[in-house]
Amino acid sequence: MIIDCHGHYTTAPAPLAQFRDRQLARLIDPAIAKPVRELSISDDQLRESLQKQLTFQRERGTDLTIFSPRAGGMSHHSGTEHTSVEWTQVCNDLIHRVVQLYPSNFVGVCQLPQSPGVSPANCIEELERCVTELGFIGCNINPDPTDGYWTDPPLTDRYWYPLYEKMVELDVPGMVHVSCSCNPNFHAVGAHYLNGDTAAFMQFLQSKLFQDFPTLRFVIPHGGGAVPYHWGRYRGIALDLKLPPLEELLLNNVYFDTCVYHQPGIDLLSEVIPADNILFASEMVGAVRGIDPLTGHYFDDTKRYLDHLPLSSEDKDKIFYKNALKVYPRLEKVLAEREIAS
Amino acid sequence: MIIDCHGHYTTAPAPLAQFRDRQLARLIDPAIAKPVRELSISDDQLRESLQKQLTFQRERGTDLTIFSPRAGGMSHHSGTEHTSVEWTQVCNDLIHRVVQLYPSNFVGVCQLPQSPGVSPANCIEELERCVTELGFIGCNINPDPTDGYWTDPPLTDRYWYPLYEKMVELDVPGMVHVSCSCNPNFHAVGAHYLNGDTAAFMQFLQSKLFQDFPTLRFVIPHGGGAVPYHWGRYRGIALDLKLPPLEELLLNNVYFDTCVYHQPGIDLLSEVIPADNILFASEMVGAVRGIDPLTGHYFDDTKRYLDHLPLSSEDKDKIFYKNALKVYPRLEKVLAEREIAS
Numbered sequence: 001m002i003i004d005c006h007g008h009y010t011t012a013p014a015p016l017a018q019f020r021d022r023q024l025a026r027l028i029d030p031a032i033a034k035p036v037r038e039l040s041i042s043d044d045q046l047r048e049s050l051q052k053q054l055t056f057q058r059e060r061g062t063d064l065t066i067f068s069p070r071a072g073g074m075s076h077h078s079g080t081e082h083t084s085v086e087w088t089q090v091c092n093d094l095i096h097r098v099v100q101l102y103p104s105n106f107v108g109v110c111q112l113p114q115s116p117g118v119s120p121a122n123c124i125e126e127l128e129r130c131v132t133e134l135g136f137i138g139c140n141i142n143p144d145p146t147d148g149y150w151t152d153p154p155l156t157d158r159y160w161y162p163l164y165e166k167m168v169e170l171d172v173p174g175m176v177h178v179s180c181s182c183n184p185n186f187h188a189v190g191a192h193y194l195n196g197d198t199a200a201f202m203q204f205l206q207s208k209l210f211q212d213f214p215t216l217r218f219v220i221p222h223g224g225g226a227v228p229y230h231w232g233r234y235r236g237i238a239l240d241l242k243l244p245p246l247e248e249l250l251l252n253n254v255y256f257d258t259c260v261y262h263q264p265g266i267d268l269l270s271e272v273i274p275a276d277n278i279l280f281a282s283e284m285v286g287a288v289r290g291i292d293p294l295t296g297h298y299f300d301d302t303k304r305y306l307d308h309l310p311l312s313s314e315d316k317d318k319i320f321y322k323n324a325l326k327v328y329p330r331l332e333k334v335l336a337e338r339e340i341a342s
Numbered sequence: 343m344i345i346d347c348h349g350h351y352t353t354a355p356a357p358l359a360q361f362r363d364r365q366l367a368r369l370i371d372p373a374i375a376k377p378v379r380e381l382s383i384s385d386d387q388l389r390e391s392l393q394k395q396l397t398f399q400r401e402r403g404t405d406l407t408i409f410s411p412r413a414g415g416m417s418h419h420s421g422t423e424h425t426s427v428e429w430t431q432v433c434n435d436l437i438h439r440v441v442q443l444y445p446s447n448f449v450g451v452c453q454l455p456q457s458p459g460v461s462p463a464n465c466i467e468e469l470e471r472c473v474t475e476l477g478f479i480g481c482n483i484n485p486d487p488t489d490g491y492w493t494d495p496p497l498t499d500r501y502w503y504p505l506y507e508k509m510v511e512l513d514v515p516g517m518v519h520v521s522c523s524c525n526p527n528f529h530a531v532g533a534h535y536l537n538g539d540t541a542a543f544m545q546f547l548q549s550k551l552f553q554d555f556p557t558l559r560f561v562i563p564h565g566g567g568a569v570p571y572h573w574g575r576y577r578g579i580a581l582d583l584k585l586p587p588l589e590e591l592l593l594n595n596v597y598f599d600t601c602v603y604h605q606p607g608i609d610l611l612s613e614v615i616p617a618d619n620i621l622f623a624s625e626m627v628g629a630v631r632g633i634d635p636l637t638g639h640y641f642d643d644t645k646r647y648l649d650h651l652p653l654s655s656e657d658k659d660k661i662f663y664k665n666a667l668k669v670y671p672r673l674e675k676v677l678a679e680r681e682i683a684s
Contacts, residue, residue, distance in 0.1 A: 143527070149491060150527045157526075184499075185485070185492045190544035190579050194568045195537035202532035222575075226536040226568030232604025233564075236630030236641035237532050262574025268610045288578030299578035 002303070003324040003331075004057075006175065006221050006257050006281035007065035007106075009095060011049045015039045019090060020073070027079050037090055046094075046101055056284050057105060060303050064335075066328065068109040068140050069095055072188055074179040076145040081115040081122060088113040088126055096134040103338045107331060108136035109175065112163075114145040116152055121162035131170045135337075137330040139167070141174040141218075143200050148183030148192060155200055156207035164213050173217035173255075173327050176200040189287035197225025201254065205238060205246070210253045217253055217327050219279060223260035223269050231272040247274065255327055257281035258302050258319070261288055266305035275315035279323050280306065344645070345666040345673075346399075348517065348563055348599050348623030349407035349448075351437060353391045357381045361432060362415070369421050379432055388436075388443055398626050399447060402645050406677075408670065410451040410482050411437055414530055416521040418487040423457040423464060430455040430468055438476040445680045449673060450478035451517065454505075456487040458494055463504035473512045477679075479672040481509070483516040483560075485542050490525030490534060497542055498549030506555050515559035515597075515669050518542040531629035539567025543596065547580060547588070552595045559595055559669050561621060565602035565611050573614040589616065597669055599623035600644045600661070603630055608647035617657035621665050622648065 022035035053065065069091035076084055088111045095108045110130035112123040123139075130136040141163075144150050153159040155176070167174060178196035186192040197220050210216065220227070227234060235246055243249055255277050260266050269278065281302065288299045297304055306319065325332055364377035395407065411433035418426055430453045437450045452472035454465040465481075472478040483505075486492050495501040497518070509516060520538035528534040539562050552558065562569070569576060577588055585591055597619050602608050611620065623644065630641045639646055648661065667674055 149493070150525055151491070152527075154527045183492055185494075185496045185541055185545065187541075187544040187548055190547065190576065191537075191541040194540050194572060195533075198536050198540075198568065199527055199529075199533040202529040203527065205532065206529055223571065226540065226571060229565070229568065229571035229607050229610060230536060230602060230604075232602065232607060232634065232641055233630055234532065235636075236603055236632055236634065239632045239635075240630065260572060260574070261578055262572075262614070264610050264613045265571050265574060268571060268606050271606045272604070288575055288582065290578055290581045292574065292578065293581075294577075299574055 001064070001321045002062040002280060003321045004062045004065045004282050005219060005279045005324050006259055006283045007053065007067045008070045008283070008286060009067060009098065010070050010285050011052060012070070012094060013041045013045045013049050015041050016090070016094060020087060023083060023087060024078055027083065037086070039090065039094065041094075043101060046097060050098065050102065052285050054102070054105060060301055062282070062303060064104070065106050066109050066137065066324070067095060067098060067106040069111040071140065071177050072180045074111050074140070074142060075147060076114045076142050076179055077116055077147040077182060081113070081118045084115045085113040085122070085126070092126070092130050092134065092136070099135070103342070107334055108134060109138040109140060110136045112139050112141060114142050116146045119162065120160050123163050124166045127163070127166055127170065127172070131172055131330070135334055137328045137334060138172045139174050140177045142179050143176055143196050144178050147179050148181040148186050154203045156203045156209045161212070164216050168213055168215055171215075171329050173219060175219040175221055177221055193222055193287070194225040197222050198227060201225065201227045201234075204250055204254055205234065205243070206241070210250065214252070217255065219255045219257055219327060221257045221259055221281065221283070223258060223265060224256040224273070228256065228269045228272050251277050255279055255323065258306060259283045259300070260302070261299040262292075263305045263308060266302065266309065270309050270311065275311065275318045276323065278319045279327060280320045343406070343663045344404040344622060345663045346404045346407045346624050347561065347621045347666050348601055348625045349395065349409045350412045350625070350628060351409060351440065352412050352627050353394055354412070354436060355383045355387045355391050357383050358432070358436060362429060365425060365429060366420055369425065379428070381432065381436065383436075385443060388439060392440065392444065394627050396444070396447060402643055404624070404645060406446070407448050408451050408479070408666070409437060409440060409448040411453040413482065413519050414522045416453050416482070416484060417489060418456045418484050418521055419458055419489040419524060423455070423460045426457045427455040427464070427468070434468070434472050434476065434478070441477070445684070449676055450476060451480040451482060452478045454481055454483060456484050458488045461504065462502050465505050466508045469505070469508055469512070469514070473514055473672070477676055479670045479676060480514045481516050482519045484521050485518055485538050486520050489521050490523040490528050496545045498545045498551045503554070506558050510555055510557055513557075513671050515561060517561040517563055519563055535564055535629070536567040539564050540569060543567065543569045543576075546592055546596055547576060547585070548583070552592070556594070559597065561597045561599055561669060563599045563601055563623065563625070565600060565607060566598040566615070570598065570611045570614050593619050597621055597665065600648060601625045601642070602644070603641040604634075605647045605650060608644065608651065612651050612653065617653065617660045618665065620661045621669060622662045
């Protein structure tokens with residue numbers, strides 16, 4: 001079995017964006033009619049919109065995608081806390097419909113109704129709904145709800161603790177994933193994404209978060225931003241700070257995905273990060289959609305890079321599915337229930 | 343010859359910090375006496391403060407360090423534009439004294455008197471003074487004078503063009519180097535540094551800056567932040583944006599240093615970035631000061647990692663000094679003058 005731990009619904013039918021446009025337009029002009037939460041998208045339209053993902057799964061030989069709303073679409077800075085709650089529910093409900101249509105291909109991870117300056121305690125209700133009612137197995141956490149200005153507290157501040165308490169109680173991990181960037185200094189997928197990953201890792205490194213929450217787990221996507229490339233720097237910083245080795249300090253709680261779109265990057269990732277901490281992922285259909293003229297294959301066909309690694313079959317199993325089952329413990333139960341149902 | 347293109351004066355004698363403390367204290371309490379610009383630091387104190395750098399040069403087998411004021415100390419967000427001008431002159435003058443004392447070991451690169459919201463045109467005078475009067479060969483450019491909140495325009499905005507015009511006229515490159523971070527989300531050397539590098543590269547990628555300034559040159563330090571690790575992502579993004587290949591788009595103007603503190607990182611850097619675009623650097627004495635328990639050598643002894651690479655002697659010469667002479671054309675003249683003087 002091959003589990004892709006990082007896919008967003010980037011190909012949702014137009015009525016989703018229309019809902020959002022209307023929702024945001026009403027913030028400026030309240031005379032605009034309130035959009036209906038039940039989107040007029042038929043099951044056939046959903047099926048049609050997912051053909052690309054399903055084809056890639058088949059062609060690339062992956063089985064199951066851990067699937068969440070489009071990251072760039074979360075846009076937590078837009079509107080008010082209420083805007084974010086409503087939009088989040090609509091997005092998560094749509095993921096739930098996808099998962100119901102294709103239970104063998106997708107499992108849900110939820111967006112959270114974050115909002116700048118609003119306590120993450122406001123995310124508990126939606127997280128609980130998604131996990132206990134919709135069968136989701138994790139959440140995406142935006143470390144910068146301002147979408148580019150970073151004025152909220154770091155992920156390691158007690159500000160976030162109410163959310164973490166619920167994550168621990170439900171035994172679900174969080175993928176640290178920024179959304180769009182409204183700061184012209186930061187291109188979204190070319191800078192803000194990777195910078196969010198790097199910033200989060202360093203926040204974890206300098207904190208006591210995992211002493212307070214020994215079972216809390218985060219996946220840092222995009223191969224960990226700059227982190228594995230600078231693993232020596234981080235080992236050195238930890239040493240200068242008189243901290244234990246990174247393995248001991250962080251690697252029971254922090255995992256990296258494989259969304260690195262060339263062979264040398266994947267080679268480095270697997271050389272410096274233990275196989276126990278790497279989760280297979282592609283983020284298809286996502287940030288980079290073309291075919292690499294140097295290889296003739298899609299940049300985001302990350303399974304190909306992993307297939308080239310001289311890893312033991314044990315390590316490959318960890319990366320391709322065993323670590324996912326460990327980091328997302330609810331996955332096993334969800335898969336078992338579906339097995340019985342089918 | 344081996345040229346280290348990235349060293350900061352992190353070991354300056356105490357009167358420099360005392361000047362700064364007094365300068366900033368006066369902003370709050372104008373009754374405090376104005377500090378004297380001529381620091382009471384003797385030549386012997388300067389020599390004493392540089393023993394570590396000189397010892398490392400000797401032990402590691404490097405010859406010349408391109409030397410600039412401490413990056414974290416620039417702290418451009420502090421005080422007013424005037425504060426920044428005064429502090430910058432004091433810092434640059436001290437570098438000039440270092441270079442005069444050890445002309446075979448150091449050559450100067452200047453800090454600029456940047457200030458949030460102030461046009462970089464205000465940097466022209468100090469750049470000109472440092473280059474034409476003090477013999478400096480380049481400058482450090484802080485892409486985020488707010489030191490962590492990124493509210494000034496990107497490096498590719500016309501806002502910066504007056505400074506670039508002067509850099510082109512003087513034929514000096516800029517190292518893109520953030521300063522400290524006053525944003526608790528960003529640890530300085532563990533996040534803000536690398537994120538600044540990554541953000542700047544992506545700004546260049548999506549701009550027409552080098553069409554407007556074909557001879558403008560930037561060095562991106564710390565091995566280019568996350569960029570080489572994600573070289574496939576950037577090639578893919580350029581392709582999606584219908585841009586030419588990165589080599590053609592950027593590599594006549596953008597260079598990477600080798601401040602990556604472990605062998606796998608340097609291996610990747612040299613695998614994906616052409617030797618023509620890599621400049622040897624260590625940033626000693628800097629961000630990471632310890633000895634790697636895995637190797638028994640200093641993390642920042644980057645020459646060791648490069649010595650292990652299977653590069654041709656031609657490529658090694660480029661990385662160790664030829665590229666530096668190309669990127670910093672004034673260096674050759676400065677060295678020749680010193681040769682005559684000695």
